[in-house]
Every structure is written in C-alpha cells, then in structure tokens.
Amino acid sequence: MLPFAGLLLSVAAVPQLSPHFWHRHFGKVAAGWALLFLLPFAATYGVVLAAGEVLHTALGEYLPFTILLFALFVISGGIRIRSNMVGTPAINTGLLAFGAALASITGTTGAAMLLVRPLIQANLKRLHNAHVLVFFIFLVANIGGSLTPLGDPPLFLGFLQGVAFGWPFTHLIGPMLLGSVVLLGTFYMLDHRVWARDGGPRQVGPLRVGFRGLHNLFYLVAAVGAVLLSGVWKPGIELHVWHVAVPLQSVARDGLLLALAGLSWATTARRVRIENAFTWDPILEVVYLFAGIFLTILPVLAILRAGSAGALAPVVALSTGAGGLPDNVAYFWMTGLLSSFLDNAPTYLVFFNMAGGDPQALMGPLWDTLLAISAGSVFMGAMTYIGNAPNFMVRSIASERGIRMPSFLGYMGWSCAVLLPTFALVTMVFFRG
Numbered sequence: 001m002l003p004f005a006g007l008l009l010s011v012a013a014v015p016q017l018s019p020h021f022w023h024r025h026f027g028k029v030a031a032g033w034a035l036l037f038l039l040p041f042a043a044t045y046g047v048v049l050a051a052g053e054v055l056h057t058a059l060g061e062y063l064p065f066t067i068l069l070f071a072l073f074v075i076s077g078g079i080r081i082r083s084n085m086v087g088t089p090a091i092n093t094g095l096l097a098f099g100a101a102l103a104s105i106t107g108t109t110g111a112a113m114l115l116v117r118p119l120i121q122a123n124l125k126r127l128h129n130a131h132v133l134v135f136f137i138f139l140v141a142n143i144g145g146s147l148t149p150l151g152d153p154p155l156f157l158g159f160l161q162g163v164a165f166g167w168p169f170t171h172l173i174g175p176m177l178l179g180s181v182v183l184l185g186t187f188y189m190l191d192h193r194v195w196a197r198d199g200g201p202r203q204v205g206p207l208r209v210g211f212r213g214l215h216n217l218f219y220l221v222a223a224v225g226a227v228l229l230s231g232v233w234k235p236g237i238e239l240h241v242w243h244v245a246v247p248l249q250s251v252a253r254d255g256l257l258l259a260l261a262g263l264s265w266a267t268t269a270r271r272v273r274i275e276n277a278f279t280w281d282p283i284l285e286v287v288y289l290f291a292g293i294f295l296t297i298l299p300v301l302a303i304l305r306a307g308s309a310g311a312l313a314p315v316v317a318l319s320t321g322a323g324g325l326p327d328n329v330a331y332f333w334m335t336g337l338l339s340s341f342l343d344n345a346p347t348y349l350v351f352f353n354m355a356g357g358d359p360q361a362l363m364g365p366l367w368d369t370l371l372a373i374s375a376g377s378v379f380m381g382a383m384t385y386i387g388n389a390p391n392f393m394v395r396s397i398a399s400e401r402g403i404r405m406p407s408f409l410g411y412m413g414w415s416c417a418v419l420l421p422t423f424a425l426v427t428m429v430f431f432r433g
Helices: 002-017 019-045 047-076 089-123 130-139 154-162 167-198 217-230 246-268 270-275 283-297 298-305 313-318 330-342 343-354 358-364 367-382 387-400 408-430
Strands: 082-083 209-212 238-243 245-247
Touching: 002 019, 002 154, 002 283, 019 047, 019 154, 019 283, 019 298, 019 408, 047 082, 047 089, 047 245, 047 246, 047 283, 047 313, 047 343, 082 089, 082 270, 089 130, 089 167, 089 217, 089 245, 089 387, 089 408, 130 167, 130 387, 154 217, 154 343, 154 367, 167 367, 167 408, 217 238, 217 246, 246 387, 246 408, 283 387, 298 343, 330 343, 330 387, 330 408, 343 367, 358 367
Parallel strands: none
Antiparallel strands: 082 209, 238 245
C-alpha cells in the first residue's frame, strides 16, 4: 500500500513545496508511483496477471469514470451564465442551496461545473473568498448528490447491483437535509461575518441573469439519460478485450457520452468558452492523478475485500456489533473515512459486499446498514480534495481564476472543523440506534 500512500502524500505536499514543478510534472509523479506498484507486482505475480489487472481496472472503472467526467466537463463548460450578481452572504447561500438540489439531477460533477464559474465571478472582488468555494465543494460537489443514483458514482454502482432507483431519495433525504441545513446555516453566519469585516461589495441595481449556450442543457439531459440507460438496458451481450468482458451497455453509454461531448464542442460558439475561461487543465489533472490513484488503490481494495482473512482484519472486526449484526455507526464512519482518501465508488462496493451484498436484504431488514454505507461514501467524499473527482476540478478552476484555495492539509483543516461535527450530529440522529 506504500505507493498509494506516497501518491496521496505527493498530492498533499508537492503543490505547496514546489507549485511550478507540480504544474509541469504532476502526470510524471502519478506515473512514477503507479510504476512503483506495478513493476514489483509484475515481477512477483507475473506480467500476464499484472496486465490483466491494469486492463480490467482501465476498462471497467477508470475509463467509464473519466469519460463521464470529461463529458460533463465539456458540456457544462459550454453554458455561460452571465449576471451582475455580487457575492453577498444571501446570494452565495442561495447558490449553494440551488447547487445542492441540482446535484442529484445532473450529478455532482455536472452541477459543480455548471455553477462554479458564476460563483467565482460573483466573489472575485471580495478580499477573502476561498471559504465560499470550500463550502461549494462540501454541498454541491458531494452531499447534494445523495438523492438519486445519478447524483454520485457510489449510488449508481448500488443501482447496478440491484438497489431500487428511488431508494436513495426515500432513505437518504433525511440525512441529506439535516447535513445541508446545518452547513448552509454555518456558511451564512461565517460568510456574513467575513463580508462585514472586509467591507464586502453590495448588489447595485436589480439582479440580472442571462444565458448563452443553453442548447447544452439538452446534451446534459442526454448524458444523464445515457448513464441511466446503461443501468436499465441489459442486452446480455459482452465484448471481450483479451480476458476482460465489457458489457455492450457500457460501451454504448461511453460512446454516447463521447459523442455528446463532441457535439457540445462543435456546436457551441468559441466565445462562450472563452468567456467561461475554459481550459483543459482541470480535467487533465483529474485524468492523470486518478489514473495513478486507480492503479495504486488496487492492493488496498484487495486487502479490504479479503475481510477477516486479510491484513486489515481488525478493521473488518470493527464493523460487526453484538450478535454478529452490522454496527451501523462503524459502517458509516469506516465507509466515510476510507472514501475520504480512496475513491468512494469502489469503497462503497467493498462495504456493500462486506454487509452481505444482497440488495433485497440491504433494502429490507438491513436498510439502515445500506443507509450508513451510502451516506458515508457520499458525504465524506467531501473530506479531502481526492475524495471525489469534482473536488479537484473545483479547486483547479478556482486556482486558475486567482482564488487562493487552501492546500491539501489546509482543506482538511476546514473539513475536520466543519464536517466532522455535522457528521457526528447525523450519526446521533440516524445511526445511534
């Protein structure tokens, strides 16, 4: 697991110690840590097994993950929201609330990419504005995507495993609303204090909002439909790439997403993306770094899947309560804390299977365990920049626009101070019994 830890440490420290080096060489850093895992693995278990693991991860997880993010990034980058909004506490709180509600419909990536630029523009003239983007990551890029399988990748994986489409809405709405209300209230009080202290700008004249590139909303809806189609259309046909079977519905989904991204690029006026300050840097950073993360995470997930027979058997034991029943508090915090540093989608699957893997049982007598796993993976993806891919993209876009975002550890300072008490409250209300 050392290469994975090394990659996380690099993401945390190198941008602060040498930002110029990181900007030019972050892809090489990620590749270096990936090779430090792959080469010894191939030497120990054979090149064939190593190549098979890489191909399986690439075709089954990494490429669908990056293609979806790429499509949403390109499409949402073609929608220009023009307004004279000024980032007052009321305006900012309203945007965060709207984004959190939108995230379950368009996905956290779609909502974040659609709203991050107008939010940045509204707050550029403020003396202190980084906290606005931090809470944006908390609410829009993570917790807001709790209510549908389209909102966040872990819930979509649950849908593919057999969890009913409407299950997240009927069960997660309580924890989502509690967490969101607490965070929005905390943000408003903090932002009002900062705004008053800095003598923040005020709204001058009536609020005006205009849009360009609205035809991209059709592409956005179509992208959501493509993802949904891959979960309900089961033709039973597979394409084989070496030893890896790829379902036809996955190929169709990824092809549709790439086609929609191409259509968005071709049909959107260039000036719209120029006005949005659209660049490829944020998505490239995600593509390179998550390639390293998806590879170096392989042994971590394998050890977790081994359960009580693996090196992390004490962790597995912590999730079992009296009488052999699942300890839902432990499931919420263990799923969440691992999702803070591992990719939250495969982490969800690990604990889904650790809890039995039977969707009917998990939606029935063990519904509170599935609730703990779902809430932990979605909510605590907000704990670090790497817990969920939109976190990194928001940080990159904000930094490009001149906002001094917190470092990796600085962001964790914010998340520990704000999110941990919120999650403790959610635990007391929903998982204590």
